[in-house]
Amino acid sequence: MTARIRAATPAGSCPDCLSWGASYGSRSYCRACYDFTRRYDRSQCAGCRRIIAVKKGHCRLCWLQAGIAAGGSRRLTAGDFTAAGYWQLSLAGMSRLGSTGPAQQALPEGPAPLAAAPGWIQLQLSAPGESLHFDKRHWAASAITGPALQQARGIARNLASARGWNDQIITQTSRALAVVLAGHQPGDMIAWSQLPAALRRRDLSITRTAEILQLAGLLDDDRIPSFTALAQPRLALLPAPMAAGVRDWLRTRSQGGPRSRPRDEHTVRMNLNRVHPLLLAWAGQYIHLREVTTADITAATGLLPPSLRRQTLTALRSLFGHASKTGTIFRDPPAASATASVPWSSSSRCSQQTSTRPPPPPSPPLPASRWHWPPCTPPGPGPSGSFISATPTWAAGGWSSRARPARSMT
Numbered sequence: 467m468t469a470r471i472r473a474a475t476p477a478g479s480c481p482d483c484l485s486w487g488a489s490y491g492s493r494s495y496c497r498a499c500y501d502f503t504r505r506y507d508r509s510q511c512a513g514c515r516r517i518i519a520v521k522k523g524h525c526r527l528c529w530l531q532a533g534i535a536a537g538g539s540r541r542l543t544a545g546d547f548t549a550a551g552y553w554q555l556s557l558a559g560m561s562r563l564g565s566t567g568p569a570q571q572a573l574p575e576g577p578a579p580l581a582a583a584p585g586w587i588q589l590q591l592s593a594p595g596e597s598l599h600f601d602k603r604h605w606a607a608s609a610i611t612g613p614a615l616q617q618a619r620g621i622a623r624n625l626a627s628a629r630g631w632n633d634q635i636i637t638q639t640s641r642a643l644a645v646v647l648a649g650h651q652p653g654d655m656i657a658w659s660q661l662p663a664a665l666r667r668r669d670l671s672i673t674r675t676a677e678i679l680q681l682a683g684l685l686d687d688d689r690i691p692s693f694t695a696l697a698q699p700r701l702a703l704l705p706a707p708m709a710a711g712v713r714d715w716l717r718t719r720s721q722g723g724p725r726s727r728p729r730d731e732h733t734v735r736m737n738l739n740r741v742h743p744l745l746l747a748w749a750g751q752y753i754h755l756r757e758v759t760t761a762d763i764t765a766a767t768g769l770l771p772p773s774l775r776r777q778t779l780t781a782l783r784s785l786f787g788h789a790s791k792t793g794t795i796f797r798d799p800p801a802a803s804a805t806a807s808v809p810w811s812s813s814s815r816c817s818q819q820t821s822t823r824p825p826p827p828p829s830p831p832l833p834a835s836r837w838h839w840p841p842c843t844p845p846g847p848g849p850s851g852s853f854i855s856a857t858p859t860w861a862a863g864g865w866s867s868r869a870r871p872a873r874s875m876t
Contacts, residue, residue, distance in 0.1 A: 656685055756794065
């Protein structure tokens, strides 16, 4: 068993199970032993005493021999690994570890009953490349008809021509529509929550089918948005009057309202994350938003970091401003708070109070200019029909005004 035949071609003898076949890896393992050695560590085999990759104390060759000794039993036991002194060789890829199939049943005593003669069966000839997994469902779905199904398939044909669907997508879409509209009655709506259970196990597209049903007016989109699923358990922790005001504010923020445009979902989510801890703290002593005072807001936001405080105050202004506009509260605490606005010195990274740098030296005064423009001299009274203007002129000592003789207007 120690001798090993090694050929120069890719086919050769595996060094572990000694089977003959195609080689893998740098040591010319068979494919099964190649995966076996990568999964299990090397040690001494309890059966053949070789230093080799072992699984529970035995190498792969000993496992194969134990499967032969088990005689088709479902589980291998320790007695199956008894060293017999010989090992069955095989071709690579034609054996597996143990026996995972059901145990062999004992043959009944007496002659076997004769099987009934089979009747005539029409064999199905499938095109190359097509799967036979859904053939029975496909032929059953092809016989389903109805006005809703015809309408949906017409929409599917238009989408297929516009988007360039291949034949496989067209066939699967038609099959999916037949599955969901098989028992459809006029006036019925197909809920989105019913589509995964009907289409996922058949490996059919849910999104494409829902889009066609939506265009046909047959889809009831009962999905719960992720933000609604996030906000509902948080609002359940608040008193009912307070939760009602916050819920109406979140609805207006996300969907918009009179004189209010809808905000991005991430903005609304951040607003809820900022105000929810404060609302939980106030819920211990208040049941309504109108009971919150300016002092409560100042105490809750006074110790927050500047950026977090600015975001929290922005969300609080939006919440109480909406409640004040809808008449839920009578006074807007953030608007009445003297500290509601964050000064730039407290929100900037480097202010005059927090900076450790010395103040810059004062700028030197600018030198006095030797050029001085004289003040404007109003014109004096002159003779009728004439005027006198003073024109500044430059002399050796500086600027001077020299009277210009009056011009005759005639």
